[in-house]
Amino acid sequence: xxxxxxxxxxxxxxxxxxxxxxxxxxxxxxxxxxxxxxxxxxxxxxxxxxxxxxxxxxxxxxxxxxxxxxxxxxxxxxxxxxxxxxxxxxxxxxxxxxxxxxxxxxxxxxxxxxxxxxxxxxxxxxxxxxxxxxxxxxxxxxxxxxxxxxxxxxxxxxxxxxxxxxxxxxxxxxxxxxxxxxxxxxxxxxxxxxxxxxxxxxxx
Amino acid sequence: xxxxxxxxxxxxxxxxxxxxxxxxxxxxxxxxxxxxxxxxxxxxxxxxxxxxxxxxxxxxxxxxxxxxxxxxxxxxxxxxxxxxxxxxxxxxxxxxxxxxxxxxxxxxxxxxxxxxxxxxxxxxxxxxxxxxxxxxxxxxxxxxxxxxxxxxxxxxxxxxxxxxxxxxxxxxxxxxxxxxxxxxxxxxxxxxxxxxxxxxxxxx
Numbered sequence: 001x002x003x004x005x006x007x008x009x010x011x012x013x014x015x016x017x018x019x020x021x022x023x024x025x026x027x028x029x030x031x032x033x034x035x036x037x038x039x040x041x042x043x044x045x046x047x048x049x050x051x052x053x054x055x056x057x058x059x060x061x062x063x064x065x066x067x068x069x070x071x072x073x074x075x076x077x078x079x080x081x082x083x084x085x086x087x088x089x090x091x092x093x094x095x096x097x098x099x100x101x102x103x104x105x106x107x108x109x110x111x112x113x114x115x116x117x118x119x120x121x122x123x124x125x126x127x128x129x130x131x132x133x134x135x136x137x138x139x140x141x142x143x144x145x146x147x148x149x150x151x152x153x154x155x156x157x158x159x160x161x162x163x164x165x166x167x168x169x170x171x172x173x174x175x176x177x178x179x180x181x182x183x184x185x186x187x188x189x190x191x192x193x194x195x196x197x198x199x200x201x202x203x204x
Numbered sequence: 205x206x207x208x209x210x211x212x213x214x215x216x217x218x219x220x221x222x223x224x225x226x227x228x229x230x231x232x233x234x235x236x237x238x239x240x241x242x243x244x245x246x247x248x249x250x251x252x253x254x255x256x257x258x259x260x261x262x263x264x265x266x267x268x269x270x271x272x273x274x275x276x277x278x279x280x281x282x283x284x285x286x287x288x289x290x291x292x293x294x295x296x297x298x299x300x301x302x303x304x305x306x307x308x309x310x311x312x313x314x315x316x317x318x319x320x321x322x323x324x325x326x327x328x329x330x331x332x333x334x335x336x337x338x339x340x341x342x343x344x345x346x347x348x349x350x351x352x353x354x355x356x357x358x359x360x361x362x363x364x365x366x367x368x369x370x371x372x373x374x375x376x377x378x379x380x381x382x383x384x385x386x387x388x389x390x391x392x393x394x395x396x397x398x399x400x401x402x403x404x405x406x407x408x
Contacts, residue, residue: 001209004397008207011369012395015388045394051406052257052356152256165215184219190249191216192396193208202255 001162022101043071050075055125061114062131066094129155159197205366226305247275254279259329265318266335270298333359338379363401
């Protein structure tokens, strides 16, 4: 099962010119470790949304070693991006990459439970969900009051390898379907079939 | 050849709740006349981009009977959307739908050559290309100075039924490939594999 025709996806990738050796290193590390990163198609979209929105505060849940946060940081004019990961090892790698790319001052680094850490922040302009997939719905419910009035919520992997349309769903997939339905009913929501599915939503 | 898995596309459509009888009428008319409209997945995305961007002026090239413009108008707070079509009959239909949806005051209606008509406007915040596909590149080159500094360019059908990846391309497809390459090299560009391909770009 694929979401987007793989040849179309390859064509789209061929059109993203990143010219950033740090991002390329991060991509290579992701492939080497088989560590899930959003890839350059989604990263580039996050960058463009950031450029349009001009947020002061971006909070990520589930930053890994900082690949998506790095794209957000590149798009920022004068705001900050908060990285959150439960593994200190990942956050240390992220710090290294952000220093190397001269983006360290644009970032705040947090280790621990992503939702709990995010609760410390208010007026979040972009909330990016990329942590444990079964916890997306819980996250949005718990953090709704921490969002600015015109915040954008972005969530990755909401098509979950296409499993959301399978008849026989596992527990995690059911949770993702539930999240997609909740967002579609309660927010202004668009789901893009980009890579593994990217949800973009605004408050009603 | 398909761009997005059709079952995934159906799932995404099932999650767009439009609750607007005029939009539904327009969709029915599009299907009845076999007239190409952007469909609700793309329409909803145009609405969300408009809500994020808060443009004062949106200019469309190739409005047909106003389906995409209607989504833009719904997203506007206090700006205007300019509809352009070479057929007066289409623009008259659009006027009827905009009146029925109480959006008439948000729109300016133009009949004639889309690029020539668009040249009358300055500080365009969103330029939407949906006219003759082989003229996209010409349009962006001729209208670049009519865009506001932080304008968003959106173009529909940039994957052209997937023909952009075929070995043996017809003239029109070649022009679309050329447009995609030009935009990727000279703008900050993301192409989304939504329906027939939606390009979103900002000036560098």
